[in-house]
Amino acid sequence: MELGKRIKAGDIRAASRLIRNIEDNVSEAKTTIKHIFPFTGNAHVIGITGSPGAGKSTLVDGLIEWHRKLDRTVGVLAVDPTSPFTGGAILGDRIRMQRHAEDPGVFVRSLATRGALGGLAKAVGDAIHVVDAMGKDVILVETVGTGQQEVEIINHAHTVIVVLVPGMGDEIQAIKAGIMEIADIFVVNKADREGSQKLHRELMTVLDMSKIPKDGWRPPILMIGNAFDPVEFDRGMTELTEKVKGHYDHLISTNQIGDRIRRKTRHELNEALRSCILEPVMKMLVTSGELDTMIDVLLKKESDPYTIAEDVAGRYLQDCIKP
């Protein structure tokens, strides 16, 4: 309770500690999440996703700056192993990030996965709650965006920015295949590079072929050039921030925000159910050493995984629910 109150008061150390406990899957973290949950749901959550090297962090940095100018507080969660926020950065990026370190209106944390069973998905949702309960107006979530898991950003964010760079010949293929469906805004970054016009054209074509729903939002495609040219970069960031605001206004005016929040909530409940139902069973099997015995049986082909799992379900699930 104490920790929850401190987080609500914006205490950075308390929030960092809770996020660390979430990452480490410490069971007390759940208790604190319960306490802060009523104070969540107020922030605008913006996902920024794209390949490693697409320049996502530069855009995150620009978005921080823009929101701070408007006196909005900002939380940043970096789920990208290549993000400067997480330490996998080249020196220049790191230095750029430093300037927010002293600003009490900016809270930055990186997230890593521990443990196998979909740990990250749960950690991201809970960490967003922490930053949300701290009262931050905007939460920026930076993820790597090619895998299936990263497409899950749609389960957490109200607005998803997909960042692409020219030069990867068949990047467009990836777009067709999944990222297309999650993008609210496209950024063609490093647009001074060769191939940016081609990438823009291809995106336009794919968008032209896509069905735009009634009351729909056609994802705009922004071209943002060299981050080292301040005038050009400012122009790009101004356009981006306008579109981000435009998308949020659109969600509210069409009441689509309700659908997004519902999807977020459902996803979160799924994760909590896994944590409260599957995890205790796994824990018991591991601590009793039974899991190792089961693996030995499987290695000898004396049984198969489903027969063993059904037997475990038979022992630990109530009769009404047995498979």
Add this chain to the structure above:
Amino acid sequence: MELGKRIKAGDIRAASRLIRNIEDNVSEAKTTIKHIFPFTGNAHVIGITGSPGAGKSTLVDGLIEWHRKLDRTVGVLAVDPTSPFTGGAILGDRIRMQRHAEDPGVFVRSLATRGALGGLAKAVGDAIHVVDAMGKDVILVETVGTGQQEVEIINHAHTVIVVLVPGMGDEIQAIKAGIMEIADIFVVNKADREGSQKLHRELMTVLDMSKIPKDGWRPPILMIGNAFDPVEFDRGMTELTEKVKGHYDHLISTNQIGDRIRRKTRHELNEALRSCILEPVMKMLVTSGELDTMIDVLLKKESDPYTIAEDVAGRYLQDCIKP
């Protein structure tokens, strides 16, 4: 049982049907997996992972050809949405793949995820079993390799090939952050491009800094040039296939193969436990409409996800295991 026998006899339609059922999470699929399980564990499973556009499919194609020349049968599972095998291909790639379509010694299937809860991880493992039970000597699994989920290829493959291309400035960052740990062999693909020597040097540096375990395998770094230059491509493929064989021989001679198989089996058991314990509970909540009611409660902030999930656990788990 019938279906299992047909799969064991190498029946392509039976295998395709089972894989489709696995993807769709049809419950009868489990029964068939149980039947074929004793006939699995014989194939050499090779993972090929890398960013979209890294040219993984070209290497897969080369590996198919090489194994066929040695009269080995090959199964291919493409988990990559950008793979030519899955339909997200540019025309040239698709045509190249066609030539294997008529060869009865080659079985190719793509895998897609349906449903949220880590469906792909389970589907990949089960699909590998299907191809394994068909008696294929080698199974090539192509995945996109930047996200956490894709790093899971290590849970399925005996040998993991990580494919990189020069030109993405901080690709090396991604390597440091996870892919490094899973690679048995590195391929710098499209090595005729600018920056390939730099990428090679950076990889060497990272490898030099890494601890190589006793009886260890230092991942070789292969440079493979333009796929449209047949002589150069053949040279590269010959080197790659030698290293793949070399790695497998190393696993066997050092008995590390046992550890890998144990890890695979453990992972698989985890997935089966999820399927038999968490899924029945989820299904009951969905079909009874209770899940929707719970979401409404959460939206009104009248409760929180963990309190609800613990309540569900209290109802459906036996007392001995309640959280």
